[in-house]
Amino acid sequence: MPGMSFDLATVDLGSRANHEASYAAKSLTQRVPTLMHGDFALSESSAITEYLDDAFPETLVYPQDRYLRARARQVQAWLRSDLMPIRQERSTEVVFYGSPGAALTPAAVAAVQKLFSAADALLSGDTANLFGTWCIADTDLALMLNRLILNGDPVPTRLVDYAARQWERPSVQRWVELNRPPL
Numbered sequence: 001m002p003g004m005s006f007d008l009a010t011v012d013l014g015s016r017a018n019h020e021a022s023y024a025a026k027s028l029t030q031r032v033p034t035l036m037h038g039d040f041a042l043s044e045s046s047a048i049t050e051y052l053d054d055a056f057p058e059t060l061v062y063p064q065d066r067y068l069r070a071r072a073r074q075v076q077a078w079l080r081s082d083l084m085p086i087r088q089e090r091s092t093e094v095v096f097y098g099s100p101g102a103a104l105t106p107a108a109v110a111a112v113q114k115l116f117s118a119a120d121a122l123l124s125g126d127t128a129n130l131f132g133t134w135c136i137a138d139t140d141l142a143l144m145l146n147r148l149i150l151n152g153d154p155v156p157t158r159l160v161d162y163a164a165r166q167w168e169r170p171s172v173q174r175w176v177e178l179n180r181p182p183l
Contacts, residue, residue, distance in 0.1 A: 004059060012181060046076055049136050061136040072137040075122065075130065079144050085111040090147035096180055100151045112153070115144065119159055128165055142166035 011017050011032050018030050027034040029043045037055065042048055050073075053062050062069045085108035093099040104112065119141060122130050129138050145163040149155050155163075166172065 004056065008178075010178075010181075014181060046073070046080075063131045063133070063135050065131075068131040068135075072131060072135050075118075075137045076140050078118070079140050083111045083115055083144065086115065086144065086147060090151055090153070092143065092147060094151045095143065095146050096176070098150070104153065112148065116156060116159065119145070119162075120156070123158070123162060128162075134166075134169070138166050139169070139172055142172075 011023060013032065017023060018027065018032055023034075024030050026036060026041045027043045028041070031043050033045060033048060034041055034043045035048045035051065037051075042051055049061050053060055062072050085105065089101055089104055089108045091099070091101065094101065122141075129135070130141065131137070142163040145155060145159055146167065149160055149163055167176070
């Protein structure tokens with residue numbers, strides 16, 4: 001987050017380091033990411049971003065307006081829960097490792113059409129962000145779109161442009177460029 005110092009510790013999921021006692025003592029769910037803020041530990045991305053918004057109101061990651069904030073959280077929950085065929089068939093490995101998948105199944109094609117329809121509705125007009133100014137839901141939507149774009153799947157130009165703009169954010173670039181273990 002802008003202007004905030006923090007340490008980043010990687011966890012080797014391939015060796016199941018997230019299930020080791022030392023990590024499990026910090027992460028109730030034994031999942032990544034886990035935020036440590038003093039003695040307080042919190043797992044699950046959405047819980048972490050909501051906590052950061054509350055704990056550091058000078059660097060909001062959600063819209064200030066309560067309706068837009070609720071809509072942003074709705075978008076995030078929807079991306080994580082309703083588009084499972086895309087998540088299963090278009091892993092984020094394509095984003096970080098360039099590992100393309102096979103052709104999409106009919107279930108994934110249906111989920112893709114649902115994604116495109118909702119993204120078009122959310123990005124009505126000529127807006128660069130979902131809710132006026134950037135919020136974390138923009139990054140989540142761009143990541144979902146990039147699962148398809150970077151795999152070479154057909155994506156409407158308007159959505160490709162949106163994802164590219166979101167990917168240009170310095171914070172996103174730092175995340176994308178992190179050193180990752182080989183597959």
